Amino acid sequence: MSDFFSAFLDDLPQLRSGLWVTLEATVLGALAALLLSFVLGLMSISRLLVLRGVSRVVVEFFRGTSLYIQLFWLYYAMPTLTGYQLDPLLCGVVAFGLNYGAYGAEVVRGAIGSVPRGQYEAAVALNMSPLHRMRKVILPQAWVQMIPSFTNLLIQLLKCTPLLWLISAADLMTVVQQLRDRTGETLTAYLTLLAVYFVLAYALTLLMNLLERSAKRRLGLHTGAGSLLRSRSATGAVATTTGGAR
């Protein structure tokens, strides 16, 4: 036990850089996914059949094939096909972005669809242009609905980052594995690793709760400070993160 923690303290610089890689993959992957969610989600409600079709195919493709396979395909298969070798971290960001972007597109589509019909009609009656309508009326309301589902997806993404260990990016998992191999303290090593991920997940949840609160406030909906501390509810995850074709 003490062996592990003294090695832990000695390895603090590596651990910090591993933590940094994990966070980088999470944040950049999430940003890529967010961008793709909006592009694909808005395409899926377009009036043009081509755009809808392309969005549908892309979403079903990236949801239907496993993330694990997408990551490995990018890392092992793409270099032999194209001659380009991506950096492991970049591979992770691209794979996470594509996979979670596909799930996120459904969140965006669902949230925009759930804005009451009367809001569209009122915006049309006020003679707003489609862009203005989307920006000022529809999206601010849909955004509040999206945040809980996005929170769930973000945590799912964080939980997938140990995959980077398999494609030899020096993430947190890699560093702790090395530590464990050197000290032989299996239980301590993995429990520490799990605890770190738990703390990260909870910190991200708190941040997203803050974001939700401020988004609601802009709509004039005020929530008590107690809501900031609550953990995620999986009921939202049921609709968005699972394999169902919704």
Added chain:
Amino acid sequence: MNGFDWDAVQDALPLLLRGFEVTLLATVLGTLVAAVLGLAIAVAGRAPSRFVTVPVRVVMEFIRSTPLLVQLVGAAALFTSVEPLTIGIVVLGVHYATYTSEVYRAGIDGVPKGQWEACRALSLTPRRTWQAVILPQAVRSVLPALGNYAISMFKETPFLAVITVQEMVFEARKYGADHFAYTEVFTLAGLIFLVASYPTSLLMRKLEKRLGH
């Protein structure tokens, strides 16, 4: 830069399909564990004593917020004498049970309050209340959501390759390494996943519509 080798595809297909059987087995058994354990957690979460509900919630939240891959690798490193497939099924099942328990919880919350009151009025024991009144109503409405988690678990079974369960992706990686044909095998494996999961997703959606969700 070499092209796509169709012979390798033909060569690897039987191997991948053999691995696919293990993939399916792990999914089915893992779902079974998740369905039963999830129900147990949901019922325990409604226990009258806080000494039961608080620890259950904490443990559940912990498992739910931490990576499946770490749990798998950790369990495999700790229980070296247990068969990898067994470890895989148990860890997958426990991980997903924390999700399914929330589904059950929502289903149980959906049972009208009057049903509980009626049970009390008839002075049914807690056991009878759950067995004969609450669960039959709750479970029916959560079936589609459980199906969705089964599909989701199916797509996470490649993680089992890491702890040397010889499922499809394990076979793909082995073949890829031996013949240097990663492109072919990973493309093939991805397509098999797509072909298997997409129709199932459509089916679940139909089922959901029929049950009026």
